Amino acid sequence: MTLSTQTKGVYAIAPTPFLPDGALDETSVGRVTEFYAEAGVDGITILGIMGEAQKLEPEESLEIVRRVIASAGGLPIVVGVSAPGFAAMRRLAQQAMSEGAAGVMIAPPAAMRTDDQIAGYFSQAVAAVGEDVPFVLQDHPQVTTVQMAPKVVRRIIEENPSCVMLKHEDWPGLEKITALRNWQGEGSMRPISILCGNGALFLDFEMRRGADGAMTGYAFPEMLIDVVRHSAAGDVDAAHDIFDAHLPLLRYEQQPVVGLAIRKHVLQRRGVIAHETLRRPGAGLSSAARAEIDYLLRRVARSDRRAAL
Template structure:
C-alpha cells in the first residue's frame, strides 16, 4: 500500500469529463488520466470539489474512480465526502477494493466549534475503517469550517489513519509553518501537506514546507516542474515559471463553476478533453471569456511553449 504520509509532487485534481448531453465521457477521462501521468504527476485525486462529484450517482462515482485507478499506475485518492456516514462508508469500501491509495474527507458546513470538528473526523475515521488512509480537506472558503493548526494537530494525533492535509486555507502560509513546527517539536506525527487553490500560492507554499500540490490547474505539467525545481533548490527558475503562468492561473481561480469552466476550456484547447461541458447545473464560458483565456494562453506561450495550443487537438 502507498504510504501517503510520504506523498510528494503533484496530485492532480481530476475534472469529470462530460459529453454535451451530460453523460460521462469515458474516453476523455481516460485521456486525462494518461495526460497526468505524462505530465509527471505523482498521483491523481478524483471526485473532488472540481470533479462535480455531487452530480454523480453512486454507480457513476464507483465506475469513474475504478476506471481511473486501473488505468493510472500511480496512486489515486478518491473524494468520499457525503452528508452521512452510510454513503461515505459504501463509496470508501468500493474504491478501496478497486485499489485506491486512500480517500479524502471534507467537513460538513454545520461544524462550528473545535470539538465538533475533531469529533466529526474521529467518527469519520471509524466509519470508513481505521485501516483506510484518509486526507483532511481544509478548504474554509468553500466549506465554511475554520480549522486552526491546533485543531488539525488534534485530528492527526487522534486518528492513526490520517495521513495528509489538502491545504487550501487562504491565507495559509503561516499555517504550513505552524504544522511543520509541531512536527519539529514532536507534538504531531509527520503527514504530507499538499496544497490546492489552483496552485495560486504554491511558489511559497513549497518553501514553507508543503510537499507539493493537490489541485487541478490545467497545466499539471507546469506544477510538476515547479515543485521539482523547488526541491532542487532552483528558486529563481521556479518563480520565473510560476510568474509566467500567474495571470492565467489567477483567471482560472474564479470561484465555483466559472473557474471550472475555464479549467475545462483550457484542457479542451490542450486536446485532453473533447468538450468543456459541465453536467447541469453548470455554466459555460461566454465568447468574450473564451477570447480572454485565449489571450492569456498566448501570453504564457511566450515563456512556456506548452501554452501554444494553436488549433491542434489531441482529442480530434
C-alpha cells in the first residue's frame, strides 16, 4: 500500500519507546502500533522529529521500521528518512520500502536558504531515494529554520512527480493552504494531499481551509480522527466542539523542550508505552508539571470520557 495524492485522514506520528536505561523498548514498539490501529488511524508515521529519530543508530531505525510494519495490520507506514547526507537517506529509504513502507518523509536541512537551494535539494533527494518512491514534503520551519514560500512548495511539487503529500507545519500557515488549494483549483498546480502537523493546534481551521487530515502525534489520536471526520462530513460545529474540549491539554503538550515528555507521560498513563523515557538528551517532567497534566486530563474528561485516566 503506497501513499498517493488522494491520501486522507489521520496519520499518527508515533513516539519511539525506550526502556529506563535508554535502550529501545521493542515490546512497546509493537504495542504503540497496535494502539494506533485500534484507535482507527488511517496510517502511522515513524522516525520523525517527535520520534527522536536523530538519537537512533541506523540499525535501531531499521528495527523500528520492521516491527511497526509487522504490527500495523496493513496500515500504511510513512518513514522519516531526513539525514545530513544522501547516503544515509538512500539506505534507510530503500530498506524501508523493501520492508513494505508506503512512502518516506523528507525535510530540508537547515543550511537551505534561497528558493533555488531548497528546490535543488529536493531534486537531489529524489534522485537519491529513487524517483519511484512516494515522498512527503515536510514543511516545518520552526524546527528546520527553512522558510518555504507557497511558490517554492508548488515548484517542488511540480518538479518532482513522486511528491504526493505536503506535511504542512508552517505557523501561521492557514493562508499557505488556501494559496495551494487555489492554485490547484485553477490548474496551475497538480493535486496533492495535505496533512497537517504542529500538534494539531490549528487542525479545526486547517480542515476548513482544505487540508485532507492530520499527521501529528497528540496523545489522544481519537480526537484528531473525530475532528477530521466531522469536518469531512460538513459538521463544523461538532468538529470544533471536540477540538475545543481538548485544546487546553493540546496547548500544554505543545510546549517547547518538554512537549514530547508530556506526550509520552500521557501515553504511558494510557497503557500505550511501558515507560515515558526520552533518550538523552531529553527533558523530564517536574512534580508540578505532572500535577498540571492530571488537572488538564480531568477537565478534558468532563467532555470526553476517553481522557478519564
